[in-house]
Amino acid sequence: MMRNTQKNDPKDGKNRRNEMRKRVDLLDVELLDILNKRVALVIEMGKIKKKAGMKLYDPGREESVLKRLVEENKGPLDAEAVVRLFERIIDESRHAERVRVYDREG
Numbered sequence: 001m002m003r004n005t006q007k008n009d010p011k012d013g014k015n016r017r018n019e020m021r022k023r024v025d026l027l028d029v030e031l032l033d034i035l036n037k038r039v040a041l042v043i044e045m046g047k048i049k050k051k052a053g054m055k056l057y058d059p060g061r062e063e064s065v066l067k068r069l070v071e072e073n074k075g076p077l078d079a080e081a082v083v084r085l086f087e088r089i090i091d092e093s094r095h096a097e098r099v100r101v102y103d104r105e106g
Helices: 010-051 059-072 079-102
Strands: none
Touching: 010 079, 059 079
């Protein structure tokens, strides 16, 4: 009697998982690059804001960014997940801006 190896071959499942993990790893590197580029822009904006005598934190701007991103979201992340992720991204960006711009002399 022949076994049907097409459906539940553990090797196939393992190979697919490994391939998917490699794709996720590549996306992680892309995300890291994009996040670092975002923070670099925030730091540059911070320099401009500091010269203009503006405050570091603008809650209205943060609110509008989060609202726009929720509206742009096509899933599978739900709105709450988008807000949580970007609140963290914005918080870390603001931290970098404060450390690199506002906490430094001059």
